[in-house]
Amino acid sequence: MAYDDLKEFHGDTYRGMAVGGQHAWIYPNGLWREEKVAPDRWDFTFVSMKERERSAPVGSGVPVGTQYHWYILAHQRVRKIDADSYTTFMSGVKYKIAHKKPYWRKWSSECPDQPSEREKLIAILQAAIDEVHNGESSSTERVASGLLPELHLLEHGDGEDDHGRGKRDEDACGREGREVRPISR
Numbered sequence: 001m002a003y004d005d006l007k008e009f010h011g012d013t014y015r016g017m018a019v020g021g022q023h024a025w026i027y028p029n030g031l032w033r034e035e036k037v038a039p040d041r042w043d044f045t046f047v048s049m050k051e052r053e054r055s056a057p058v059g060s061g062v063p064v065g066t067q068y069h070w071y072i073l074a075h076q077r078v079r080k081i082d083a084d085s086y087t088t089f090m091s092g093v094k095y096k097i098a099h100k101k102p103y104w105r106k107w108s109s110e111c112p113d114q115p116s117e118r119e120k121l122i123a124i125l126q127a128a129i130d131e132v133h134n135g136e137s138s139s140t141e142r143v144a145s146g147l148l149p150e151l152h153l154l155e156h157g158d159g160e161d162d163h164g165r166g167k168r169d170e171d172a173c174g175r176e177g178r179e180v181r182p183i184s185r
Helices: 118-132 139-154
Strands: 007-010 012-014 031-038 039-049 069-080 087-099 167-170 176-180
Touching: 069 118, 087 118
Parallel strands: none
Antiparallel strands: 007 012, 031 039, 069 087, 167 176
16 A cells, blocks of 8 residues: 555544554664753753664655654653663654645644644643553553663663762662672672
8 A cells, every 4th residue: 555545544544654554763863952840840852863774665655845743752761871871761652743745835733624733732642641540551651661671781880879989779769778889890
C-alpha cells in the first residue's frame, strides 16, 4: 500500500504511513537544554538534525519541506555514571497535532473541518489522565520496564562519588544509612 493511499484504522480514514510501520532515527549532535523552574519541574528544548537509520524507499513519504507539530509524552530514565555523564533511556508516545505541506498557507489544524491544536492537545492529555487514573499501564511503561536492564551495559560507575569519597547508602526513601566504600582492586 502506497504512502498516500487512503487507509482505515478503527473506523477512521487517514493517509500516510500504515499503522504498524516503524522508523529508526539517529539524532547526531543533539543539544538538550533545560532549566529548573520548580523543585520537580524542568523546562527543556532539544535541537538536532534527525536522520534515518536506513535510507527511505524511493518515492515514499511526504514532499521535502513538509512540517509536523508533534506532542510527546515520555518517561526519561537516567543513571549518573560519572561527574559529567548519564546513561539515558526515553520511551513514550508522540501524537501528531498538525502538519503543513510546503505549498499550504496554513497548518492542518487551522482548516475549518479539523480540530484546533488546543482541542487535540486537551484530548490527548485527558486520555492520558484517564489511563493513569484507571490504573492502566501504558505501552511505553511496559517497554521501558523490559529495556531498563540493558542500561547497566552502558554503565561504568566505580562506587565513589564525584570527589572520590565513598557514597552514603540510602534506603528507598532517601534516608542516609551507613557509608558504602568501593571495593579495592
